[in-house]
Amino acid sequence: MKSNPYMPEIAVIDDIRQETVGPRAIKTFKVSFKDDRLQKGFAYKSGQTAMVSLFGKGESMFCITSSPTKKGYLEFSVMRMGKVTSALHELEEGDAIGVRGPYGNDFPLEQWKGKNLVFVGGGIGQAPLRSVYLNVLDNRDDYGDVSIIYGARTSKDLSYKEELFDFEKRPDVNLSLCLDWKFAKEGMLDEEAEEGWFKIDMKDPEKTKAPKGTTRFTGFVPQIVLVSKPKPKNTIAITCGPPIMIKYVVENLKKLGFSSDQIYTTLEMRMKCGIGKCGRCNIGSTYVCKDGPVFSLTELEKLPNEY
Numbered sequence: 248m249k250s251n252p253y254m255p256e257i258a259v260i261d262d263i264r265q266e267t268v269g270p271r272a273i274k275t276f277k278v279s280f281k282d283d284r285l286q287k288g289f290a291y292k293s294g295q296t297a298m299v300s301l302f303g304k305g306e307s308m309f310c311i312t313s314s315p316t317k318k319g320y321l322e323f324s325v326m327r328m329g330k331v332t333s334a335l336h337e338l339e340e341g342d343a344i345g346v347r348g349p350y351g352n353d354f355p356l357e358q359w360k361g362k363n364l365v366f367v368g369g370g371i372g373q374a375p376l377r378s379v380y381l382n383v384l385d386n387r388d389d390y391g392d393v394s395i396i397y398g399a400r401t402s403k404d405l406s407y408k409e410e411l412f413d414f415e416k417r418p419d420v421n422l423s424l425c426l427d428w429k430f431a432k433e434g435m436l437d438e439e440a441e442e443g444w445f446k447i448d449m450k451d452p453e454k455t456k457a458p459k460g461t462t463r464f465t466g467f468v469p470q471i472v473l474v475s476k477p478k479p480k481n482t483i484a485i486t487c488g489p490p491i492m493i494k495y496v497v498e499n500l501k502k503l504g505f506s507s508d509q510i511y512t513t514l515e516m517r518m519k520c521g522i523g524k525c526g527r528c529n530i531g532s533t534y535v536c537k538d539g540p541v542f543s544l545t546e547l548e549k550l551p552n553e554y
């Protein structure tokens with residue numbers, strides 16, 4: 248046990264994957280602790296987070312996007328936002344960073360054994376979900392149907408492309424990838440779908456007649472929920488992405504018959520300490536860093552509307 252809980256351990260970047268490009272580019276960093284014993288002893292669960300520090304720049308909280316079923320490394324997917332994340336994007340393989348954690352609670356995967364799982368993600372919101380579905384797929388027999396709905400603005404903005412394109416070939420994963428409709432100043436343009444990406448019925452998504460086995464759609468993530476129509480019986484839905492996406496995903500899940508205790512998400516508040524000491528991340532008396540970041544909708548509905 249360390250005497251100073253803010254003291255990070257040194258980890259080395261083993262690999263960097265450029266997921267997306269542009270001003271809000273995303274990179275996935277695969278890291279391992281310098282101390283081999285520490286790496287072996289670093290136990291985390293899907294949904295947990297860690298503070299990543301860059302010496303002289305600061306530290307930021309990220310969810311651990313790798314699965315605990317894969318030993319020997321951790322992965323973080325980082326979107327370039329400001330000071331720390333931009334500096335992280337400048338790093339190269341072999342560079343050192345600080346990591347402290349793991350922090351927070353996790354998705355109750357034990358409790359979900361035997362259930363069908365529907366993952367609904369958008370943009371960088373796919374990062375926490377990835378740890379969960381990779382974990383589930385490594386324990387495939389423990390769960391029922393697995394559906395993954397993931398959307399981004401364009402095909403260039405999809406993270407984890409190779410992995411997801413591999414899932415298209417798996418008969419035990421129902422995959423629906425989604426590219427946004429293009430926007431113009433005056434509103435939504437009825438443009439042709441990207442080649443090879445099935446254009447859904449935008450007015451009445453439930454009426455979409457996609458050929459069996461279609462995995463690539465053009466539309467919006469919440470509408471794809473209505474196109475893929477997951478059955479609520481014995482099913483848990485896990486969603487993460489921009490707040491506006493989550494709002495409509497929840498609305499559509501409820502339309503399909505999901506109740507609040509069948510819907511889970513992970514919150515992203517501003518954090519400083521990550522260990523329940525600084526009071527930056529609280530919603531009422533709940534500390535997102537300690538009591539969360541994973542919450543069921545039932546739990547969120549009991550909190551003050553401050554998130």
Ligand SMILES: Cc1cc2nc3c(=O)[nH]c(=O)nc-3n(C[C@H](O)[C@H](O)[C@H](O)COP(=O)(O)OP(=O)(O)OC[C@H]3O[C@@H](n4cnc5c(N)ncnc54)[C@H](O)[C@@H]3O)c2cc1C
Nearest residue numbers: 307308309310324325326328329330331332374515516517
């Ligand atoms: C529990 C948790 C999990 C997270 N997981 C991930 C992840 O997996 N991948 C990832 O890329 N990011 C994640 N984030 C967000 C990440 O921590 C912030 O983007 C990062 O701290 C920004 O630091 P910065 O110094 O680059 O930006 P700053 O220079 O501090 O700020 C730049 C801009 O980013 C905004 N910003 C800063 N912090 C946050 C925040 N916490 N939430 C939203 N906007 C913020 C600021 O308003 C400002 O506009 C997570 C945050 C939390 C709390």
Ligand code: FES
Nearest residue numbers: 521523525526536
């Ligand atoms: S981040 Fe300090 S109390 Fe949660």
